[in-house]
Amino acid sequence: MAVFQELTEVMSLKSVIFDVDGTLADTETQGHLWAFNRVFQLWNLPFRWTPGVYRELLKISGGKERLAYYLTQHPKYRQLTPDEIREIYELKTHLFKDRVWSGAVPLRIGVHSLVVQCYEEGISLGISTTTHYDNVEALLSRHFGSQWTRMFRAIVAGDEVPKKKPDPAVYFRCLDQLGIKSHEALAIEDSQVGLKAALQAGIPTIVTMNTWTYHQRFTGARAILTDLGTSHTPSYGRGPRGWGRYQITVDQLRSWQSL
Ligand SMILES: [Mg+2]
Numbered sequence: 001m002a003v004f005q006e007l008t009e010v011m012s013l014k015s016v017i018f019d020v021d022g023t024l025a026d027t028e029t030q031g032h033l034w035a036f037n038r039v040f041q042l043w044n045l046p047f048r049w050t051p052g053v054y055r056e057l058l059k060i061s062g063g064k065e066r067l068a069y070y071l072t073q074h075p076k077y078r079q080l081t082p083d084e085i086r087e088i089y090e091l092k093t094h095l096f097k098d099r100v101w102s103g104a105v106p107l108r109i110g111v112h113s114l115v116v117q118c119y120e121e122g123i124s125l126g127i128s129t130t131t132h133y134d135n136v137e138a139l140l141s142r143h144f145g146s147q148w149t150r151m152f153r154a155i156v157a158g159d160e161v162p163k164k165k166p167d168p169a170v171y172f173r174c175l176d177q178l179g180i181k182s183h184e185a186l187a188i189e190d191s192q193v194g195l196k197a198a199l200q201a202g203i204p205t206i207v208t209m210n211t212w213t214y215h216q217r218f219t220g221a222r223a224i225l226t227d228l229g230t231s232h233t234p235s236y237g238r239g240p241r242g243w244g245r246y247q248i249t250v251d252q253l254r255s256w257q258s259l
Helices: 002-010 027-042 051-057 063-073 082-102 111-120 133-151 169-178 192-200 250-257
Strands: 015-018 124-128 152-156 185-189 205-208 223-225 235-239 242-246
Touching: 015 111, 015 169, 027 051, 027 063, 027 082, 051 063, 063 082, 082 133, 111 124, 111 133, 111 250, 124 133, 124 169, 133 152, 152 169, 169 185, 169 192, 185 192, 185 250, 192 205
Parallel strands: 015 124, 015 185, 124 152, 185 205, 205 223
Antiparallel strands: 223 235, 235 242
16 A cells, blocks of 8 residues: 555656746856847947846846846936837847857756656646746757647746746646646746745745856755756755755656655
8 A cells, every 4th residue: 555655656747847047048148148238239338247247137027127227226327218228128139039049058957858858758848937938939949949849838938927936827827738736746946036936836846056046045945956967967966865966867856756
């Protein structure tokens, strides 16, 4: 009886839901920050954002809002009109997608192999993100080819829900589209706001931190790791049973999710 119970619990992982920015890829350093600075250059604006400045600005949700906030903090620069900010943001989005298509934004360590393994083992894949759908499409089709639409069964982007993360709405909608319950899923996130959103939706969550988020608190995460790891380059971090080196496979996720 005990063995049967253990088996059914171990078998209960049905879906893995990924965040995009910072989790699938370091889109901030390689994509968004690069694109913002490129537009500032093209518009002959007298400032550029360093990684340090950008880390602070990431507390502001949304690209247009971020630029507007920066200008209010720096009154010595010419203040841009809302139309100018919109125009800058549109060009920035265009440059970002071009950059993704060029291959300059690689997937993080272990992401490709875990996605493929989930797909092959019938674990459905979902995306829950506050970024724009076009950005998700560019990143996934660049790295998984035209079959990405078959591989990812549910894509819920930020503009589809009224409130962005840490509100759990984006996760609730993803669970709905996947047709599963929260305990049958496992979320992978890179930030505190993302972790909060997933946990509020009742989904066990693994955090793969990065240079933008390593200083944040990840209370409630099932594991906190440097990345997903591969057999050659295992990740390091704290799993449910302690510190160690890990390569995140479907079996590993099953055992952590059923705890
Ligand atoms: Mg993120």
